[in-house]
Amino acid sequence: MTQTQPALDLDVPPRLFVCTPSRLAAWLDCPRRYRFVYVDRPTPPKGAPWAHNTVGAAVHLALACWWDLPVAGRTPAAAAKLLRDKWTPLGFRDDTQADEWRERAAGMVERYVARLDPAEQPVGVERTVALKTDRLAVSGRIDRLDRRGEELVVVDYKTGRHVLSTDDARGSLALALYALAAQRTMRLPCTKVELHHLPTGDVVQWEHTDATLERHLRRAHDIADEVVAAHAAAAVIELDDAFPPRPGRLCSWCDFAAHCPEGQAAAPQRTVSWAGLPDDISSTVDGEID
């Protein structure tokens, strides 16, 4: 005689969407570009490197290494030397432009660290923090995490030509998630986020409340839900339909435009690879330029 087995009542928690703030932002920018970065394997070849990314990477690296030096060695000249040591001349028009920008970037870090107290060791430099909710597990690396009194401050370096405003700090999903993740990881209050713009020396600050942080988290959940739905749809419909293109002003800056007919139609000419350099800081470019 066969006996009917009782149904197993397994309380299996739903799978969390594992992501970084960049992954969420990539989805918002363009689902097809998200697909190129996070779904297609192998990843399609990218276009030529961008000069402004070269500057950003060298500045971030030099500033991170500067904090690794002994306190007595944390001088402005040391920051400039680190910048020159880490420099890779990618994306520039020619050697002359690359050399000019190496020196401009060296000047940026030199002037920036001259305003810092070398003895005030940050709580974290390039510090990974993580946050788990019932729907997502988000992690990311903070450029710098300062402790000021009994609270933490998230510091994000910016090197692009976009002139920053308070709205940039207030509206940044990444900075809000970093603040929440820093609270959870370090078990200290963290509501202040700052953008430090190296080309101008400007610092833009925003202080979140529990309510504004909660709002950003809800937005992250909403984006994560959309992405999870797209991944599920990709199992039964064409990838092009699950991850549709979103042609627009970012297409001329897109690393994957060569693989995207809709993007090429929207922006027939790729922007030259040195166009994001902050040559004229008074002219702003919105969007991805870091």
Ligand code: SF4
């Ligand atoms: S070219 Fe434009 S539409 Fe195509 S993937 Fe890039 S951003 Fe999206």
